[in-house]
Amino acid sequence: MPETTEPGFRKWKIENGMIMSWLINSMNNDIGENFLLFGTAKDIWDAAKETYSSSENTSELFQVESALHDFRQGEQSVTQYYNTLTRYWQQLDLFETHSWKCSDDAATYRQIVEQKRLFKFFLGLNRELDDVRGRIMGIKPLQVSGRLFQRLGVKKVERK
Structure with a gap:
């Protein structure tokens, strides 16, 4: 996440919000609601991976x-x-x-x-x-x- 004072922050924030929306909307409502308060798309991705992914498969x-x-x-x-x-x-x-x-x-x-x-x-x-x-x-x-x-x-x- 770039600093708020960096020139690319505004663009990053818009794109991050769009990706967060995609991630949450791709989930069942019951699951997606658990991720609504995360700050970044990466946070959502990491939490979903940790919760629902079997790393050993x-x-x-x-x-x-x-x-x-x-x-x-x-x-x-x-x-x-x-x-x-x-x-x-x-x-x-x-x-x-x-x-x-x-x-x-x-x-x-x-x-x-x-x-x-x-x-x-x-x-x-x-x-x-x-x-x-x-x-x-x-x-x-x-x-x-x-x-x-x-x-x-x-x-x-x-x-x-």
Whole structure:
């Protein structure tokens, strides 16, 4: 918050009031009323985060991991199956937080995660796609990607 004597204070005050209004109006009335007397948008944000955010995201992580554990292709096309997996993986990326000692740790971890995700993709494919799975396993470097389907002609397999 700038000092009241600073040249940008008036503009800051107007913008802060607008953001405070947005924050409070985006909440249910019962919740928003608790934040009406806060002085800045940052104060509202910090208090709401402290009150309503689970910094560990344990329950969210458990729900996504639980859904992934049992998830299989089933009646979905390979593309639908892959897209659904991708959404789950994006949720995991959002909820997982790590503190790295160095950037190499993050890069190594990312490689491990990608390999596990690829294996999850393979394990959930229907049995009639075993030949496709074998062709995928032969690709080097082995990666999950949107191009994977085009390279292997999976859409042709799905139509059969």
